[in-house]
Amino acid sequence: MSSHAAARPVRRPFFSRGTMVVATVAAIGIATYLARMVLGLEKVTNLSNPYPWGIWISIDVATGVALAAGGFTSSALVYIFGHEKYHPLIRPALVTAMLGYTFVVIGLLADLGRYYDVWHPMLPSMWQGNSVLFEVGMCVMVYLGVLYVEFVPIAVERFRGKVALPGALSALNRLLEGVLRLADVTLHRFLGLFIVAGVVLSCLHQSSLGTLMLIAPTKMHPLWYTPVMPAFFLMSAISVGFPMIIFEGTLATRSFGLQSELRLFAGLARIIPFFLGIYGMARVVDLTLRQAWHLLWPLTPVTLSFATELVGGIFLPLLLFLLPRVRKSPTGLFVAATLVVLGVALNRVNVFLVAYTPPFADQTDFPSVFEVLVTAGLISTLVLVYRGIAMVFPIFEQPEHGS
Amino acid sequence: MKLAASASGTVLASTAGASEGPPPAAAQGVLVDVTFCVGCRKCELGCNQVNDVPKRDRLSFEDKSVFKVHRRPDATALTTVNQLPPREPGGPALFTKVQCMHCVKPACASACIVGALAKQPEGAVTYDAWKCIGCRYCMGRGPRSRPPRGTIQHAVFKGFVPPIALYSLLGLIMWSGRRERRDQEGEAGHE
Numbered sequence: 001m002s003s004h005a006a007a008r009p010v011r012r013p014f015f016s017r018g019t020m021v022v023a024t025v026a027a028i029g030i031a032t033y034l035a036r037m038v039l040g041l042e043k044v045t046n047l048s049n050p051y052p053w054g055i056w057i058s059i060d061v062a063t064g065v066a067l068a069a070g071g072f073t074s075s076a077l078v079y080i081f082g083h084e085k086y087h088p089l090i091r092p093a094l095v096t097a098m099l100g101y102t103f104v105v106i107g108l109l110a111d112l113g114r115y116y117d118v119w120h121p122m123l124p125s126m127w128q129g130n131s132v133l134f135e136v137g138m139c140v141m142v143y144l145g146v147l148y149v150e151f152v153p154i155a156v157e158r159f160r161g162k163v164a165l166p167g168a169l170s171a172l173n174r175l176l177e178g179v180l181r182l183a184d185v186t187l188h189r190f191l192g193l194f195i196v197a198g199v200v201l202s203c204l205h206q207s208s209l210g211t212l213m214l215i216a217p218t219k220m221h222p223l224w225y226t227p228v229m230p231a232f233f234l235m236s237a238i239s240v241g242f243p244m245i246i247f248e249g250t251l252a253t254r255s256f257g258l259q260s261e262l263r264l265f266a267g268l269a270r271i272i273p274f275f276l277g278i279y280g281m282a283r284v285v286d287l288t289l290r291q292a293w294h295l296l297w298p299l300t301p302v303t304l305s306f307a308t309e310l311v312g313g314i315f316l317p318l319l320l321f322l323l324p325r326v327r328k329s330p331t332g333l334f335v336a337a338t339l340v341v342l343g344v345a346l347n348r349v350n351v352f353l354v355a356y357t358p359p360f361a362d363q364t365d366f367p368s369v370f371e372v373l374v375t376a377g378l379i380s381t382l383v384l385v386y387r388g389i390a391m392v393f394p395i396f397e398q399p400e401h402g403s
Numbered sequence: 404m405k406l407a408a409s410a411s412g413t414v415l416a417s418t419a420g421a422s423e424g425p426p427p428a429a430a431q432g433v434l435v436d437v438t439f440c441v442g443c444r445k446c447e448l449g450c451n452q453v454n455d456v457p458k459r460d461r462l463s464f465e466d467k468s469v470f471k472v473h474r475r476p477d478a479t480a481l482t483t484v485n486q487l488p489p490r491e492p493g494g495p496a497l498f499t500k501v502q503c504m505h506c507v508k509p510a511c512a513s514a515c516i517v518g519a520l521a522k523q524p525e526g527a528v529t530y531d532a533w534k535c536i537g538c539r540y541c542m543g544r545g546p547r548s549r550p551p552r553g554t555i556q557h558a559v560f561k562g563f564v565p566p567i568a569l570y571s572l573l574g575l576i577m578w579s580g581r582r583e584r585r586d587q588e589g590e591a592g593h594e
Binding site for chain 1: 512539
């Protein structure tokens, strides 16, 4: 951290014209979400017996987890591999990951037929060690806790000695102050443990998400079905971590009117091709070894989706990140990063939805308008909460106010 | 043997896994020879009467017009009979029933996050609705929507003579210990 710049709450009006649009989408989404909780899945979604999983799993959960990878990749880069200069990127990435996982859980609740029984996997009497989903569930739960613990020092920094709740809540002031002081004194001794745990847990469940579909070899399109899907999910999560930091960092700094972290983004952009290249090569080697290239023909929407994911989501941004001219340009970096983000998102939708063809489907599954509204609403709510957190907590490094 | 597999019109690249391996020693089984099946739907009736599903009028099971569409089992009908196209033009109509196969190694049970689906020693795959959280991982992953593997199906039930066998016409569905049945039929009949 440089001496003149430190992380501070962003001082801006919360509502802008863009924020109003996002808030409208969020409000509609929240209303639809509540309606789903009351009315049930059948009334609100197009899910059916042959197609039990829709966009709530493929986008809200699978893509949500993948795009939260900026959290663990950045903390590994800074704390484990010791690249201190990237420290200013840690907090925005942490908030993205924390909110990302929180909304994964909220989205998952909408998808669970019996969301009120979501606590069942926590009871040892119902543990089912053979289930990949059990591993994913436990990992996500623990990692969410780890992310909140990692956020505690930020809350301490902001509020220690400043707790002043108004009115009736003021009775809690002393208690909260005590909690913050206790956290301040003790937490730094264990924080390293939590950071390592966060990286390990991420690697575990990022790959386990790719294991989920291994059990359905007869129902998945052979372009995607490969025994190394778990490795692909982990590789793509690592590849999308830094692009996601560039993507959301660019959007946030522009929205908040802050100075862009172009120097740091350009540094990340030199690392990205390494991960993206390994991931892309692995995909190519897999297709070659399985002799699956010919499945691309004839071109259908499904095979086109595969080609788009591979070319537009991996090799085009890989090429862009390798060009020095692109790495020096904020727009170039943003475009290349966005391609990777969209590519990984498309991959998750492809694996869980497009590649999935049950042998006895009498209709195809297309998400209902309500499914889309809930997904859009959750993403919008996430953006609003992110904005709020950046305005309350010291997340973004910026020069002293008023200077 | 190849009759139903080819007639069902679906070829699967790999059917390994779910029903391979030795069944539990105490497993009970039902032998179904669908070459005898005339589509009387009595097995559907029996299934409807004993299981915890919405009860339907007895006569509704006489309705043969249901064969116009291919029906899969669902929450209201755990057994369905379907008519398949004849093997050669002008040949006799083919019928086959679909229901839970009570796989020896059930993929749905291995997928279940809370162990609501479980393989019992008697052979049945049971569902404990109280445990279920409704994630539907079992539905996507289990091979329930897989076509029967051959004319001889082995289905396994828990400790009672299944109503399907009682209602069977022409004795095409027979009930016995799974081991004994396999000994009678020989390995060829099993696989």
